[in-house]
Amino acid sequence: MIYPIVKYGHEVLEKQTKPVVDFDGNLEKLVADMFETMYAANGVGLAAPQVGISLHLCVIDTTTGEDPKTKLVLANPVIVSMEGEVVQEEGCLSLPDFRVKTARPERVTVRAQDAHGKEFTMSGEGLLARAFCHETDHLNGKLFIQHIGRLKRESIKRKVRKMMKAGEW
């Protein structure tokens, strides 16, 4: 099932999420639906709050579905280390059409549980490191525009408000 993606302005995106405790069939279904939703939107990552579910869960696939081996499910992810810095354009499915140069660590190690509850630790660089940061931010109620300059952020907020008024958001 493809979920509608929740856009910036909805309170679920700015709330701390609840931990995943039940690694059951419902979670499996949710994970499958999140992948389907992410691929339909051509995204490389999707967090549960973006489908309206306030749960500490995200999916990532930096190949956008080209290589099934790169599919990642992160339940209860925590970033345990980061190093370096890269500035690159970043976007978010909840802020469609806004892409802004954003500084992120170059290399990130994350600890999480998979869809069956098994704990793992994984390191990533570049786009994967960026996705780890972007998606765990979502789970802590943060959006990427909190990492950009204030003027740029205010300009995006203004444009969104305008679109909301016009019924285009």
Ligand code: NI
């Ligand atoms: Ni996002």
